[in-house]
Amino acid sequence: MSKHVEFKNHQREIFHFQLRLVVSIGFVLLLLAILLVRLIYLQAVRHNYYHTLAESNRIAIVPIVPNRGLILDRNGEVLARNYSGYTLEIDQNKTTNMEATINELSKLIEITHKDRKRFKKLLAESRDFGTLMIRNRLSDEEVARFAAQQYRFPAVEIKARLFRDYPFGEKMAHLIGYIGRINEDDVAHLEEKNLAANYRGSDYIGKTGLEQSYESDLHGTTGIEQVEVDAGGRAVRMLSHTTPVSGNTLVLSVDAKLQEIAEQSFGNYRGALVAIDPNNGEVLAFVSKPGYDPNPFIDGIDPQSWDELNNSPDVPLNNRALRGQYPPGSTIKPFMALAGLFYNERSPGYTISDPGYFTLPGSSRQYRDWKSGGHGSVNMFKAIQMSCDVYFYGLATELGIDNIFNYLTRFGFGKKTGIDLGERLENGEFEGESSGLLPSEEWKMRRYQQKWYTGDTVSAGIGQGYNLVTPVQLAFATATLANDGVAYRPHLVKEVRSSLGDEKRLIASEAIYDLNIDRAHLDLVKKAMVAVTQPGGTAVYAALGTPYSIAGKTGTAQVIAMKQGEKYDEKAVDERHRDHAWFIAFAPAVEPRIALVVLAENGGHGGSTAAPIARKVLDYYLLGKIPKPLPDVKVKEGGEHD
């Protein structure tokens, strides 16, 4: 009996155990199913995703930075070039004590105080944790000395790199500009424009001048090397390779020799000169004095030199030709004369009597002529030749400010010329030029919430008051006048060539508009401008003994306002408060080949300081004559005041 029960128990026990075993098998099958589902999900469903991840794990894209395009003058003279040289670089990731490493290095290779300061700046600005330059332009001897000791500096290496060099230094600085290290702002900018990919690996970008405005041509296309890397980032083998395309070469319309002569002709004067070929808008010389050496900017200028440049009273960093805004003074008179003829307010024969001052009807306020006592009987021709203020006071008053605005705006006054300098915008225009100021009733109301007074018109007639022009703007107006009203946009770059020279792109040489100026009006004004450089004119010295004729106009831009009845005495005024001297000209007077503007800051008289500078430039351009260093021309003739 008991044996039976035990047997039954045993049976039951076996049954229970087998039940548990079945549950266990079910449990294992469940685990198996979970794994299967997971593996199918990873290896079949999501395979593409993980495949991509694995590929991006193993493939590194290494950019190959293209060589930057060269900049040549119109005759092939090199203005910006690349040379290869050695730099000493330190890897931020591999060193723990940067300071100590550099101290140790300086025992081997000269590291100046300036180098250290620049390095600190680079360190602060660096956008990633890559390598940073400590020294550049190492000599062969320095390279050899370091190579022998390299094992002591695991974080430091010598690299061969291409460097930018501007052989003309400060003579071309405002024109060529410079490249500099890409900073965070540049990165943001590139990302905004969707260009960041092409700048992978690039260290430099154009910061000012043509280097900036033609950045997209000069930079070139970055090549790509696909390499397989391991988890440590070491390249294992190369998978594919796209060659970089070097940047395009810029061929300028600027003549380097002419630029040099123009630059030298300024002597100690500050100022600007813009010379344009009126037949096509090609800029032949583009000077802003003083310049600065762009070379130290490339790898970051040391703070001390920067302060010196930035705080200099001569503001060498300011591009006067592009951004300097000055009252045009009497250089506006030929254009005013054309306006008078256009609106029939003046006929060529109309004559006024100049008593030396002008008064508005019903007012006692006197607007003085620069020549006390006046010029006597004056018609339009004489008014331009002798720069008679009273004639133009009257003319301006009768034209009214709105007519003046409407007419002068056609010559580009108060507007940017669109010269190819500055940052290139999406619409192809350039940002950075100043627009000057051509006042109008509407402008004054908007700017000052004041109505326009007739008195404002009087001074506008001789280019004072609110009027402001930039040298390049005045050069454009002069070139347009020289070319009989057919306007060409001024441009510094003549041609963009691919690096191999097999493709060329010309920068537009088509006229942008024709003002359709009456032939007779043009003849009158141009003849009067020729007379300016002849006996009786205000710039007689400028054309003394030239085999070609010069059409010109002098001008004076007031730096400080004169009180009513006060007399301007050059000697009594602080040098920096002296008037700016202008001279605009084109030559030869018939079928002109060059139009130019000279501004000599605090130069006093246009005829005596600005015109001689123009003369040297014209002599070289038209005759190939290289000026001897001339003693400064002393002017004793009182008639050459303005």
Added chain:
Amino acid sequence: MTRRQLWLRFIAHLDRPLLLGIALLLLTSLLVLYSADNASWEQPMKQLFNIVVALSCMWLIANLPLHYLMRTAVPIYVLGMVLLISVALFGEVSHGARRWLNLGIANLQPSELMKIGVPLMMAWYFEKHEATLTLKNYFIAALLLLMPIALIVRQPDLGTSILILASGFYVLFLAGLSWRVMGVLLIAAIGSAPVLWSTLHEYQRHRILMLFDPSQDALGNGYHTIQATIAVGSGGFLGKGYLNGTQTHLDFLPERTTDFIFAVYSEEFGLLGSIMLLALYSFVVWRGFIITGNASTYFTRLMAGSITLTFATYTFVNMGMVSGILPVVGVPLPLISYGGTSMLTLLLGFGMLMSIETHKKLVRT
């Protein structure tokens, strides 16, 4: 005795289907290790040595009659406890964990011993009280399980604790722990989770949290999981081919000869290979269940069932960890991952299975 008779004697206690499954897995191990070690023979040769040693021990155990096996239960368990306490007192610290005991000639990891010792002890205990099983006996068996676990968790070694806990639980389960008690335990476990959480080490919590979002810590602890998942997923259906795994050979996979060796296999042999491997493991487990079903005594049934289930759990935890559905707890892939200790414990277990299978007739008579 002829040579043939000698041979038959030699293999008499080896279960052939089980041996076949094990042998195929061990071959796979050598094959994958060669690739994981970047086509070097260094680790495969060492592993071969581990295999030879472990197989010899398996053969010995397989030939051991069951009553000998039962007799070893108490001494092994006691020895294991003593060693665990010694480790807690004067163990060697390595990688922030106190797991090793320096014996002068070799480092011993007593927790490995307990992988066999705990189920053995519990099965022995149930066999002793087979006739009069009450809830009290289950309680005592549970204590036998929890004491070593407490010491191992403190080391800390989460992976081993979980596996020993599982192997002990399987004994309880197969011994007939009532469903009601298990339900209560489950509720209690869920209830005590927050308490347990607070006793975990920071890195263990981190690993568990990371399970839910490994990308949170992509360069730290999440790196293992992410790279392993990428390796598995990028393998696709047919895999990248033997020795062609980019994740493996370009060093992206961490611990690829040990805990993450399944990622290497899966990357190179794809879904097809993974399914074949799962089939191989399933075959071994299936054979284990057959042996369990055939086992003649209470002790052997419990022991065989626990060994088989633990082996399946082992495999699941490792593959789950590599494929990103379980936290990285440091469990090697059984019979394939490089390592001598786990190889030895596993093959000792299989030795017991074989002994159970081949000695049952002797027991019945």
